[in-house]
Amino acid sequence: MITGIFETHLNVTDLERSHHFYETVLGLPHAYGQKERGNSFYWIGGKGNAMLGLWQKEPSEVQRQHFAFHVSLEDMKHAVAHLENKGIKTQNFLNDDIGELYVFGWMPAVSVYFNDPDGHLLEFIAMLPDEAKPELGMVPWSQWEEMQEKTV
Structure with missing residues (x-):
């Protein structure tokens, strides 16, 4: 039944810094984001294939x-x-x-x-x-x- 992992999420301390790293440095295409909710999503392997979600949290919430x-x-x-x-x-x-x-x-x-x-x-x-x-x-x-x- 399971054929892959579609998405995974990471908590980050600085969404803008992480946005720069994942989009500009690693080259992941930005899919969607809600600054007011502190999130940003990136396509992996092309649109609709897989996704990485980033969520801005307090440093104590980032493991x-x-x-x-x-x-x-x-x-x-x-x-x-x-x-x-x-x-x-x-x-x-x-x-x-x-x-x-x-x-x-x-x-x-x-x-x-x-x-x-x-x-x-x-x-x-x-x-x-x-x-x-x-x-x-x-x-x-x-x-x-x-x-x-x-x-x-």
């Missing part, structure tokens, strides 16, 4: 959350540079500062993490076309690619 945006594998190849060119600090899953993204072998998928202005942990994630290898756990993307070349 840090995590969610991931699906991106294409081609876009993932440039995601770190894209985000860092916009002044957004990125990290891999282990936050180990090696400057390389990791693959979750059980999926398999590669991802990069970053924070929004309120400290919500956001992620860009791309599924890989390869066979899952859960026994590998997490491996650097370059190592994953080398293993894939050897099995071809």
Whole structure:
């Protein structure tokens, strides 16, 4: 019955600052907003596909959350540079500062993490076309690619 997640909501401390981040920095199209109610909505993946809602709240009402945006594998190849060119600090899953993204072998998928202005942990994630290898756990993307070349 369930075929996806249509919308998710985040509480933010400054709606205008968050509006700038999600629309201007990340490029999400603005769908609707009610300043008097302290909300703003953004399309994800095109109009009518999925939606992110932001609600302005007092700082005590903002708990840090995590969610991931699906991106294409081609876009993932440039995601770190894209985000860092916009002044957004990125990290891999282990936050180990090696400057390389990791693959979750059980999926398999590669991802990069970053924070929004309120400290919500956001992620860009791309599924890989390869066979899952859960026994590998997490491996650097370059190592994953080398293993894939050897099995071809």
